[in-house]
Amino acid sequence: MLTEREFLRYARQIVLPGAGAEGQEKLKRTSVCVVGAGGLGAPCIAYLAGAGVGRLVIIEPGRLEPGNLHRQIIYRNEDSGFSKARSAAAFAARLNPEVKADMRIEPLEEGNAEHIVSDCDIVADCTDNFAARALINRTCVRLRKPLVYAAIYRFEAQLAVFMPGRGCLACQFPSVEEGTIRPDEGVAGPAAGAAGAMQAMEALKLAWGMEPDGHMLLMDLRNNEFAKARLRRLPGCPVCGGGANGKISGT
Amino acid sequence: MPKAAVSVYTTLRARLGFARRELEGSTVGDLIEALCAVKEPEIRKILLDDGGRVRGHFVLTLNSEMLDNAAARGVGIKDGDILHIFPPVSGG
Numbered sequence: 131m132l133t134e135r136e137f138l139r140y141a142r143q144i145v146l147p148g149a150g151a152e153g154q155e156k157l158k159r160t161s162v163c164v165v166g167a168g169g170l171g172a173p174c175i176a177y178l179a180g181a182g183v184g185r186l187v188i189i190e191p192g193r194l195e196p197g198n199l200h201r202q203i204i205y206r207n208e209d210s211g212f213s214k215a216r217s218a219a220a221f222a223a224r225l226n227p228e229v230k231a232d233m234r235i236e237p238l239e240e241g242n243a244e245h246i247v248s249d250c251d252i253v254a255d256c257t258d259n260f261a262a263r264a265l266i267n268r269t270c271v272r273l274r275k276p277l278v279y280a281a282i283y284r285f286e287a288q289l290a291v292f293m294p295g296r297g298c299l300a301c302q303f304p305s306v307e308e309g310t311i312r313p314d315e316g317v318a319g320p321a322a323g324a325a326g327a328m329q330a331m332e333a334l335k336l337a338w339g340m341e342p343d344g345h346m347l348l349m350d351l352r353n354n355e356f357a358k359a360r361l362r363r364l365p366g367c368p369v370c371g372g373g374a375n376g377k378i379s380g381t
Numbered sequence: 382m383p384k385a386a387v388s389v390y391t392t393l394r395a396r397l398g399f400a401r402r403e404l405e406g407s408t409v410g411d412l413i414e415a416l417c418a419v420k421e422p423e424i425r426k427i428l429l430d431d432g433g434r435v436r437g438h439f440v441l442t443l444n445s446e447m448l449d450n451a452a453a454r455g456v457g458i459k460d461g462d463i464l465h466i467f468p469p470v471s472g473g
């Protein structure tokens with residue numbers, strides 16, 4: 131049951147079609163693992179905390195650098211040099227004391243991924259490199275967790291929700307060419323913000339029980355062009371098996 | 382010849398100097414050749430492997446449906462089709 135304070139706090143959200151008081155209670159029971167508290171993670175964490183997701187698990191090994199501040203909007207200038215996971219968790223707690231904000235000042239790695247992810251209902255991939263993204267994808271496939279993926283490049287962003295048994299990140303991108311796209315090529319802060327906010331939107335919809343649309347969204351915020359690509363299951367996908375015969379390997 | 386809108390992303394966009402262009406061709410292969418012809422040999426090297434196949438890290442979608450890179454060249458084009466060519470990105 132929601133308290134009167136919660137009814138007031140979430141009033142504008144509770145009246146949303148498909149949400150309701152029941153949906154608010156679902157959010158309260160939902161835990162979201164946000165991997166990476168940078169340009170994507172910052173707005174994602176903020177909206178999830180504001181919405182009243184019951185538990186956030188923030189995974190981030192880094193310390194805040196001045197060069198992060200143009201896009202990582204939950205931090206303040208004086209947070210420079212301090213743990214981003216700690217500052218992000220403190221931000222979430224200040225924004226909404228109803229939310230339990232856990233943090234881990236470490237990268238997601240082979241050794242801890244399964245343990246961390248198994249404890250959450252939804253995973254948001256807000257990382258900044260292919261290796262971490264591949265690990266998150268493998269872990270979500272293995273543990274059958276919905277994965278809300280976003281990635282950015284300059285003014286461009288990609289967003290998708292991968293549901294267990296319906297194809298994975300590797301089905302869409304069977305090979306990556308590390309080195310062709312470098313993280314130092316710049317990123318427009320609001321482009322990261324838009325993608326991170328949309329990750330929070332997708333996580334909330336999942337928690338409310340709304341079906342994801344089964345597409346990858348390609349966002350071009352330089353020209354304001356948006357396109358959709360229908361997600362596929364790649365036969366023989368080395369990560370999920372592609373579900374060619376309705377079976378998912380590794381589960 | 383049918384005309385299709387071709388949208389490119391990331392490095393291809395930077396090298397080509399445009400995000401979207403209308404190109405003529407009756408197959409996806411024709412459109413790819415037209416794109417390569419914009420800046421030879423640079424675009425061909427980025428987009429295609431030695432066998433002339435679209436490199437594995439690029440995803441092609443025709444009217445929002447992903448194509449199999451190995452068979453993409455032979456897929457027919459109708460007037461008004463929309464082809465997107467994009468690689469995974471990793472920034473966050």
Ligand SMILES: [Zn+2]
Nearest residue numbers: 298301367370
């Ligand atoms: Zn897969």
